[in-house]
Amino acid sequence: MTDSFVTSVTPDGERVPSHSGEPLVVLSEVNKHFGELHVLQDINLTVHRGEVVVVIGPSGSGKSTLCRAINRLEPIDSGTITLDGQPLPAEGKALARLRADVGMVFQAFNLFAHKTILENVTLGPIKVKRMKTAAAKQRAMELLERVGVANQADKLPAQLSGGQQQRVAIARALAMQPKVLLFDEPTSALDPEMVNEVLDTMVALAKEGMTMVVVTHEMGFARKAADRVVFMADGQIVEEAEPEKFFTDPQSHRAQDFLGKILSH
Amino acid sequence: MLVSEFLDTLSGYDIAGAYWVNLKLTAFAAVLALVLGTALAMMRISPVTSLRWAGTTYVNVVRNMPLTIIMASMILVLWPQLGLTLADDFATNFFRLAVIALAVYHASFVCESIRSGVNTVPVGQAEAARAIGLAFLPAARLVILPQAFRGAIAPLGNTLIALIKNSTVAAAASVPEISVLMREMVENDANFVVPIFLTIAVGFVIIVVPVGVLTTYLSRRLAVSR
Ligand SMILES: Nc1ncnc2c1ncn2[C@@H]1O[C@H](COP(=O)(O)OP(=O)(O)O)[C@@H](O)[C@H]1O
Ligand SMILES: [Mg+2]
Numbered sequence: 001m002t003d004s005f006v007t008s009v010t011p012d013g014e015r016v017p018s019h020s021g022e023p024l025v026v027l028s029e030v031n032k033h034f035g036e037l038h039v040l041q042d043i044n045l046t047v048h049r050g051e052v053v054v055v056i057g058p059s060g061s062g063k064s065t066l067c068r069a070i071n072r073l074e075p076i077d078s079g080t081i082t083l084d085g086q087p088l089p090a091e092g093k094a095l096a097r098l099r100a101d102v103g104m105v106f107q108a109f110n111l112f113a114h115k116t117i118l119e120n121v122t123l124g125p126i127k128v129k130r131m132k133t134a135a136a137k138q139r140a141m142e143l144l145e146r147v148g149v150a151n152q153a154d155k156l157p158a159q160l161s162g163g164q165q166q167r168v169a170i171a172r173a174l175a176m177q178p179k180v181l182l183f184d185e186p187t188s189a190l191d192p193e194m195v196n197e198v199l200d201t202m203v204a205l206a207k208e209g210m211t212m213v214v215v216t217h218e219m220g221f222a223r224k225a226a227d228r229v230v231f232m233a234d235g236q237i238v239e240e241a242e243p244e245k246f247f248t249d250p251q252s253h254r255a256q257d258f259l260g261k262i263l264s265h
Numbered sequence: 266m267l268v269s270e271f272l273d274t275l276s277g278y279d280i281a282g283a284y285w286v287n288l289k290l291t292a293f294a295a296v297l298a299l300v301l302g303t304a305l306a307m308m309r310i311s312p313v314t315s316l317r318w319a320g321t322t323y324v325n326v327v328r329n330m331p332l333t334i335i336m337a338s339m340i341l342v343l344w345p346q347l348g349l350t351l352a353d354d355f356a357t358n359f360f361r362l363a364v365i366a367l368a369v370y371h372a373s374f375v376c377e378s379i380r381s382g383v384n385t386v387p388v389g390q391a392e393a394a395r396a397i398g399l400a401f402l403p404a405a406r407l408v409i410l411p412q413a414f415r416g417a418i419a420p421l422g423n424t425l426i427a428l429i430k431n432s433t434v435a436a437a438a439s440v441p442e443i444s445v446l447m448r449e450m451v452e453n454d455a456n457f458v459v460p461i462f463l464t465i466a467v468g469f470v471i472i473v474v475p476v477g478v479l480t481t482y483l484s485r486r487l488a489v490s491r
Contacts, residue, residue: 096398096399100397103397108389110392113489114412124399127403128398173397
């Protein structure tokens with residue numbers, strides 16, 4: 001926990017509503033089509049430094065596309081996305097460099113299958129950040145320690161449980177020292193008994209002041225760690241509110257309807 | 266006795282030497298084809314449209330052309346018309362031209378083998394590589410190709426086997442390899458046509474079968490577990 005992120009935590013470990021920070025990720029009038037399908041419609045969203053935003057909404061509403069647009073795994077048709085004041089470059093080296101500042105954790109973990117756990121975490125620092133191998137290894141071991149899988153460092157991803165793999169994926173993203181971390185349904189592919197080990201890791205990160213955009217239906221996580229809930233439906237941001245307010249008193253019909261469905265089972 | 270007479274005849278020819286020429290043709294062409302085929306495969310999966318087009322065109326043109334035509338064009342066009350000389354010594358020059366013809370032709374099959382290997386790599390691997398800031402080339406080199414090669418061992422092995430057999434087409438470039446020797450033997454010792462054919466055929470089986478066994482073993486052994 002000796003990270004530069006600790007600033008926004010009070011002595012008793014409570015998270016301070018921290019969006020006093022300046023804007024870090026700013027989407028403005030973002031539009032995106034898949035053929036005829038208008039998946040992102042005039043999206044305006046600002047994520048402040050140190051803020052944790054949970055994105056929630058029905059399947060197919062564009063949540064993954066939103067995440068992927070933020071680090072340009074999907075190109076957008078119109079609008080702008082800036083990171084720390086810089087617009088995202090279209091392609092090439094500049095984009096690759098900027099992508100390193102945006103960490104991404106995928107639903108399917110996507111650990112490099114032919115590399116060991118340690119190599120998964122050191123690859124980016126060595127090849128992208130040109131860090132010395134020894135330093136990268138040391139830092140990777142610290143991160144693996146922190147997410148609780150240091151004892152698996154020499155194994156291959158397929159030898160780990162889903163929960164362990166996802167924690168390694170978080171360590172891999174953290175190793176790049178990103179300005180913001182994107183999570184796309186990080187616990188949806190996990191067996192139920194492994195969900196909490198991943199959520200706990202994420203809550204700890206949030207408390208350390210990491211800026212996070214998290215697509216998830218885990219209300220417990222949203223309540224514990226989020227500053228804001230963004231509700232998406234049919235490619236639009238329909239509603240934004242603090243977690244408690246959103247879950248107890250949703251304003252839009254779409255949100256009421258959606259919460260009714262996920263709460264009823 | 267007939268058998269000893271046949272063995273006497275055989276000992277009059279340098280069969281091992283001729284096979285050695287085929288193996289050398291194969292080895293040099295295999296290395297070149299692997300390099301060229303990998304480059305073509307990277308072109309075909311690259312984000313640059315013109316490179317993809319060029320890679321696809323190469324594969325479709327070369328793969329559908331008879332190897333004998335490519336071999337002949339080396340000897341009849343590239344060398345005499347365009348003055349492509351690869352060595353001062355006549356025989357070495359023809360040997361090298363034959364290697365290039367074999368490499369150019371088999372590179373298209375290497376490319377398609379590697380591409381089938383790339384298809385065994387889930388798209389999430391490339392996305393994760395991009396997400397940690399790797400550009401296309403380092404992502405291909407560090408993440409995609411190492412897994413693709415391991416998924417492509419079986420088809421690459423088949424391409425190698427085809428290359429071994431196709432090395433006899435170098436006869437069209439006057440390279441003194443085994444099929445040239447066989448024709449010579451048949452002409453000189455017409456009474457032994459069948460045993461000569463069988464001997465040469467068995468030689469190829471002895472070379473090719475271990476390659477198949479080895480690549481099957483390796484493709485299992487090195488498979489990426491997911
Ligand atoms: N690569 C793609 N090509 C075409 N349609 C896509 C693609 N990716 C997503 N879609 C469609 O876009 C819509 C939004 O998808 P997505 O962003 O994955 O939604 P969510 O993550 O909220 O479930 C869906 O209707 C989906 O089918
Ligand atoms: Mg999704």
